[in-house]
Amino acid sequence: MEKPLVHQNPRKIRVMKELVEGKRFATQLQTLFQQPIADHGSVSADELLLKIWRSFSEAITELNTWGLAFQIEEVDQADSEDRKSKDSTSELKKKKDKQGGKDRRGCYKRRKTSASWMRESATVEDGCAWRKYGQKNILNSKYPRCYFRCTHKHDQDCRAAKQVQIIQENPIIYHTTYFGQHTCNSVKIPKHEMESPSFEVKQLLPSSDTIDSSHDSTVNKEEYQEIKVQSDVSSSSMDSNLWQDFAHDSIMADHSSYFERVISSDMEDFDKFSDFHFDEAIEFS
DNA sequence: AATATTTGACCCGG
DNA sequence: CCGGGTCAAATATT
Numbered sequence: 313m314e315k316p317l318v319h320q321n322p323r324k325i326r327v328m329k330e331l332v333e334g335k336r337f338a339t340q341l342q343t344l345f346q347q348p349i350a351d352h353g354s355v356s357a358d359e360l361l362l363k364i365w366r367s368f369s370e371a372i373t374e375l376n377t378w379g380l381a382f383q384i385e386e387v388d389q390a391d392s393e394d395r396k397s398k399d400s401t402s403e404l405k406k407k408k409d410k411q412g413g414k415d416r417r418g419c420y421k422r423r424k425t426s427a428s429w430m431r432e433s434a435t436v437e438d439g440c441a442w443r444k445y446g447q448k449n450i451l452n453s454k455y456p457r458c459y460f461r462c463t464h465k466h467d468q469d470c471r472a473a474k475q476v477q478i479i480q481e482n483p484i485i486y487h488t489t490y491f492g493q494h495t496c497n498s499v500k501i502p503k504h505e506m507e508s509p510s511f512e513v514k515q516l517l518p519s520s521d522t523i524d525s526s527h528d529s530t531v532n533k534e535e536y537q538e539i540k541v542q543s544d545v546s547s548s549s550m551d552s553n554l555w556q557d558f559a560h561d562s563i564m565a566d567h568s569s570y571f572e573r574v575i576s577s578d579m580e581d582f583d584k585f586s587d588f589h590f591d592e593a594i595e596f597s
Numbered sequence: 598a599a600t601a602t603t604t605g606a607c608c609c610g611g
Numbered sequence: 612c613c614g615g616g617t618c619a620a621a622t623a624t625t
Contacts, residue, residue, distance in 0.1 A: 443601065445602090445616095448616070457615085463600095
């Protein structure tokens with residue numbers, strides 16, 4: 313009832329969403345086979361297959377990214393420690409440049425070799441709040457590269473960044489390179505709400521009221537709407553349809569071998585995942 | 598009004 | 612010098 317469903321790790325949500333969706337499409341496909349006389353409104357088997365394929369690829373990509381993210385965490389922290397010690401130097405340099413009195417744009421510290429990982433997917437959406445700060449045409453490539461940094465770079469000093477570039481059209485595939493981990497909590501809470509005792513509850517339970525009132529809460533809001541819309545598309549009534557499915561499946565996850573079997577048989581790159589625990593991923597209270 | 602995007606200038610390393 | 616990453620003023624969006 314009053315479960316903080318959406319307050320899960322966004323990545324967990326996306327993975328489950330893709331898997332549950334895939335399952336639903338598969339069910340549709342099954343019914344399609346049972347009634348081969350297609351009525352004009354219904355989707356084709358090809359279409360469903362494509363959707364199922366997409367769901368699985370997205371989930372796999374997501375899990376890969378996740379696994380890498382865990383690996384990178386340490387490196388990244390080391391990097392930011394490193395940064396602290398060198399900041400004073402660059403501060404001096406900045407002042408020196410300023411005395412030139414010219415336009416200071418483009419005067420920055422070039423990104424050092426920081427932890428990075430890549431992802432190719434059909435969506436640019438990854439559940440984080442990004443702010444575009446540049447775009448460049450790249451030699452010998454048809455599509456421009458877009459530069460993003462975390463929305464909370466300034467208010468929370470979050471150094472996460474990414475570059476996105478289309479590498480293929482039809483079907484569209486984005487190539488994304490991520491730099492650094494998010495250190496922000498992506499939902500920005502207005503100060504007056506921070507002080508209220510019920511703040512935590514509001515954060516956990518994104519009712520449309522709470523969410524809509526805040527600008528930067530786009531992450532969980534989108535996540536929530538996306539899920540809602542998609543469960544409305546084909547399975548008629550309940551918004552919580554998907555989450556019921558989710559919860560149902562999580563019961564099976566209690567027998568932890570269930571998911572392990574599914575994943576290890578399907579994922580060649582599973583060794584990246586040493587730290588991944590599904591019982592944690594499905595914590596429902 | 599507050600935020601986000603666009604876009605060309607600027608900077609740096611190779 | 613060139614290619615690519617970043618900045619920030621102008622502009623658009625909410």
